[in-house]
Amino acid sequence: MAEITFFHYIHKDTVLHRMDGRLKLICLLLLSLSASFASKLEHYLVLLFVVIFALLIAKLPIKALLKDIKFFGIIILIVIVVDAFNIPGDPIPYFPVTSISTKGLITGLRFAGRLTIIILVCAVITGTTSLMTLRNVVEWFLRPIPFVPEVRIATMISLTFTLIPVIFDNLAEMMYAQKARCVELRKNPIERINFIVFPLLSQTLRKADEIVYAMEARCYSEVRTRAVFKTNKIDWLLLAICISVFLFVIL
Amino acid sequence: MPIVETENLTHIFPDGTIAIQDISLKINKGEFVVIAGANGSGKTVFARHLNGLLKPTKGSVLIDGKPITENIIEARRKVGLVFQNPDSQIVGQTVAEDVAFGPENLNLPANQVKAVVKESLEAVGLSRFSTRSPHTLSGGEKRKLAIAGILAMKPKVIIFDEPFTGLDYPGVVQVLKQIVKLHNMGHTILLITHELEKVLAHADRLVIMHKGKLVEDGKPEDVIYHSENYGVRMPLNDGQKVATLTWLK
Amino acid sequence: MSQNQVTQMPTDTTTANLNLRITVYVALFTALIIIGGYISVPLPLGPVPIVLADLFVMVTGLFLGFKWGVTSVALYLSLGALGLPVFASGTSGLAVLFGPTGGYLFGYLLLVASVGFIASKGKQSIIKNLTALVIGNMLLYAIGVPWLKAVMNLSWAGALAAGLTPFIPGIIIKITVAAALSRAFLPRFNDSASVK
Ligand SMILES: Nc1ncnc2c1ncn2[C@@H]1O[C@H](COP(=O)(O)OP(=O)(O)OP(=O)(O)O)[C@@H](O)[C@H]1O
Ligand SMILES: [Mg+2]
Numbered sequence: 001m002a003e004i005t006f007f008h009y010i011h012k013d014t015v016l017h018r019m020d021g022r023l024k025l026i027c028l029l030l031l032s033l034s035a036s037f038a039s040k041l042e043h044y045l046v047l048l049f050v051v052i053f054a055l056l057i058a059k060l061p062i063k064a065l066l067k068d069i070k071f072f073g074i075i076i077l078i079v080i081v082v083d084a085f086n087i088p089g090d091p092i093p094y095f096p097v098t099s100i101s102t103k104g105l106i107t108g109l110r111f112a113g114r115l116t117i118i119i120l121v122c123a124v125i126t127g128t129t130s131l132m133t134l135r136n137v138v139e140w141f142l143r144p145i146p147f148v149p150e151v152r153i154a155t156m157i158s159l160t161f162t163l164i165p166v167i168f169d170n171l172a173e174m175m176y177a178q179k180a181r182c183v184e185l186r187k188n189p190i191e192r193i194n195f196i197v198f199p200l201l202s203q204t205l206r207k208a209d210e211i212v213y214a215m216e217a218r219c220y221s222e223v224r225t226r227a228v229f230k231t232n233k234i235d236w237l238l239l240a241i242c243i244s245v246f247l248f249v250i251l
Numbered sequence: 252m253p254i255v256e257t258e259n260l261t262h263i264f265p266d267g268t269i270a271i272q273d274i275s276l277k278i279n280k281g282e283f284v285v286i287a288g289a290n291g292s293g294k295t296v297f298a299r300h301l302n303g304l305l306k307p308t309k310g311s312v313l314i315d316g317k318p319i320t321e322n323i324i325e326a327r328r329k330v331g332l333v334f335q336n337p338d339s340q341i342v343g344q345t346v347a348e349d350v351a352f353g354p355e356n357l358n359l360p361a362n363q364v365k366a367v368v369k370e371s372l373e374a375v376g377l378s379r380f381s382t383r384s385p386h387t388l389s390g391g392e393k394r395k396l397a398i399a400g401i402l403a404m405k406p407k408v409i410i411f412d413e414p415f416t417g418l419d420y421p422g423v424v425q426v427l428k429q430i431v432k433l434h435n436m437g438h439t440i441l442l443i444t445h446e447l448e449k450v451l452a453h454a455d456r457l458v459i460m461h462k463g464k465l466v467e468d469g470k471p472e473d474v475i476y477h478s479e480n481y482g483v484r485m486p487l488n489d490g491q492k493v494a495t496l497t498w499l500k
Numbered sequence: 501m502s503q504n505q506v507t508q509m510p511t512d513t514t515t516a517n518l519n520l521r522i523t524v525y526v527a528l529f530t531a532l533i534i535i536g537g538y539i540s541v542p543l544p545l546g547p548v549p550i551v552l553a554d555l556f557v558m559v560t561g562l563f564l565g566f567k568w569g570v571t572s573v574a575l576y577l578s579l580g581a582l583g584l585p586v587f588a589s590g591t592s593g594l595a596v597l598f599g600p601t602g603g604y605l606f607g608y609l610l611l612v613a614s615v616g617f618i619a620s621k622g623k624q625s626i627i628k629n630l631t632a633l634v635i636g637n638m639l640l641y642a643i644g645v646p647w648l649k650a651v652m653n654l655s656w657a658g659a660l661a662a663g664l665t666p667f668i669p670g671i672i673i674k675i676t677v678a679a680a681l682s683r684a685f686l687p688r689f690n691d692s693a694s695v696k
Contacts, residue, residue: 011382028583032594079600082653115595122593126583131344134582152523156575158344159527160534161584165386166338167535189550192541193677197555201685204532208524210339212517213304217332218342218353218400219324220520225355225364 009130016058016128019238020231021137027242028125034249035117043249044113050245051120060127065120076112083108131161136227151222159211163204170203171196252316253277254439255301255330255408259310262296270296272463273310278408283440283453285471288460289482294443295335297460298410301441302330328357331401335412337393346388346396347372347381353404371402375429391422398429408439415446423449423498431499447475448486452497459483471496522568529560529572530579533608537588550670551588554640557608558633558678561615563685569616573608580605603647607640614639619682629682633675641667 011017016024031050038044055065089103129137135157142150178195186192260274271293278284288294299305300312303323312319312326319326334340343349350371354364372378375395380388385396394414401409411430415423431453434440442450451457457474459467461481467474472493479485486496536552561569576586577597585592587605597605618632641664649659 025582079652086653115599118595119593122583122595126585126592131584132348134584138582152519153575155523156527156530157579158348159342159524160530160575160579161344162342162386163528163531164534165384166341167531168538169386171535171539189541189673190676193550193552193555193673194680196539196541197552197559197677197681198684200532201559201681204528205685207339208521208528210334210336211342211524212521213299214334214340215342215352215520215524216304216517217302217327217334217340218404219327219356220517221324221356221358224358225351225361228361 010060010127011130012059012128014057014059014128015234015238016054016124018232019128020229020235021129021133022140022229023231023235023239024125024129025134025137025141027239028121030242030246031121032118034246035114035121037249038110038114038117044110044117046245046248047117048113050241051117051124054124055120058124058128060124065123065127076115079111080105080108083111132158136229139227140229149222151224155222163207163211166207167200167204171200174199174203253313254280254315255441256313256316257297257300257310258313260297260300260307260312261309262293262300262305263308269463271300271460274460274465275310276458276465276468278439278441280407280439281437282455283434284442284456284458285447285451285454286441286443286458286460287445287447287478287481287483289445292460292482293463294460295412298332298412298441298443301408301410302327302332304332328404329406330408330410331404331406332410333394333397333401333412333414335416337390337397340397340400341385341393344384345381346377346383346385349385349396350399350403353400357404367403367405371399374402375399389422390418391425394418394422394426395429398426398433402433406438408441409433410441410443412443414442415444415449420498427453427498445483447478447483448496449498450496451475451486452494525564526568526572526575529556529564529569530575532556533560533573533576534579534586537586550673552674553588554604554608554611554637555674555678557612558615558636558674559681561612561632561636562619562629562678562682564616565620566613566616569612570609573612577605577609598651600648600651601644602651604640604644606647607643610639610643611636624682626679626683630675630679633678637671637675 031047034043035047038047084100084104087101087104087107089101091099091101135154138157139150139154142148142153175196183192183195186195255276255278257274257276261272262270264270274297286294286297296305300307301319303312303319303326314326314329341349342352347368350368351364354367359367368381369378372381375398377392377395377399380392380396385393388396398409414426414430418426427450430440430442430450434453442454444450447457451471454471457467457469457471457478458465459474459478459481466481467477475485475487475493487493533553533556536554536556539552541550541552557573560572563569564572580586580592581594581597583593587596596602615632615636618635619629622628645659645663648654648663649656652659652662654662
């Protein structure tokens, strides 16, 4: 079970992988906002062009992306169909099913386009940014905000992702051990869940104490070395592109 | 002056368990000490006092002659502890990040952190794994990673809590080699184990704990004959020398 | 495994730094919520399997109380918003958060907040915990279902059929389990002990 990839990050050496994480996150925001505000066909086309361009330079495997999109495909389809039938308007000319309105279909397609673009942008960003970078970026953005303990949050983020595979392995082992003792024969779902959750919780809580000790043994402190970011000229250029797209869409 | 010294160290848990009792021990610079004892004899609890993770109910710990309570961070830097379960020691998503955890806590400048991480990974031979997820390493490699994480803090004393549990033969050899190398480089080593046959040949001293008390302390060749009284297997056959007790060739 | 054994979990709060302990626990429960999204248990009745993410949200509220429970769930949502695949079946991103099922995700915040708030007030009792869990779940679906209706343009009947009815057996089971667990494990921190 530990094979489940929790990180979409794929290590490569491209412009996007090397890009300053802070600027990358701003680009993510700008492009997602642009997609939400897009209203005209040109907007969608420009956004789609930018995303495809990004996908090409990021050299991400298409297969992984398709997996991402598959889940949304169903939702998108439902929305298009529901909108097409439910939103009143003129029927589509020359189309046999008259209960579908042009307006409804267009609304549905818009929603689909918006969602697709946001999903792709997200895939590009997470595919090219390691979790470590992401955590450092989050810490950097939170730093100026008063009363937000940014280092503590950054530590929580790393710990969460360190713990996931460990807990997962435990869980897998536990479930196999139970299967070996024919847990499937128990039909009561409350019992079944209890057999999973109870040991899972007690094991992980025990682990928490160990982790606290291990971190203290290595002098854990919230006053710690800060990450260094490197910004290239190309990073600024990419940001400029995203800003122009955003302006184009909202103006 | 001993580098680590404990005086009448006693720890009683809130539930009343007396985990260790009146332990007085002096460890000199450069020594290689093996601490043996049956399960539950208090070895781990004792080790956790040496860098202040647990506070004694009674007694005290001195590092370089100074009470540990005076500067606990300094004590933790000087006395590195490699945990019994390496999984619980991993805090980073990549090998390099995990090793950087300690020096980053000490707030070293970023370029120094980088240098010390590189050096520590080289010392344990894990450089080629630096971008790997620690979780995907083998048992032996995980132990080495834990050692690198401690080395990055430049400790003088390194405590190994059961470093061989769960390792296969090559794994034990890998880790043992590393420990002996660290000792040769001048580190003071404290090694907790009940598998004397794997390591005793390298030790200067053998300490045995039993039910929370320190019951034997001396040269391995003297102490070893008493070990079975305290639930630790006596590994020597008739006429065999202590010097043969190692898994290194 | 006997239930009493676990209650006496060694927590040596006197020695270890309480702040660090809280940090670790928050991360741990966030990890559990994420993992809960990947565990599904088949139900004998009905086609919808039970996913455990919301069970762990309830458990988080019971153990961490209001403040740290909310922190943990907020961390979960933020990680998803940043594009890490933490939501059910490995999805992520703003698209999910503001998509049809986004109401349930924001509802988790209300769920953990109300469970944490009610359960950590006053003396521990199973009745109180049960009340907290029921109210929390009502709030969760009170956001989730209308949100689903709005985003998908469904009728009320459709929204209820898609977003509530099939889950009712699961909800009841999960509330039962969470209440039982709250008896076996004591809450970790009450809000008065929490330090910033
Ligand atoms: N947090 C705790 N609360 C209560 N008792 C504890 C706690 N931790 C340890 N003990 C008890 O203290 C005693 C010593 O435990 P310790 O872990 O030091 O043994 P050990 O010698 O390291 O054993 P092992 O070989 O199994 O690792 C045991 O009886 C144990 O049950
Ligand atoms: Mg031990």
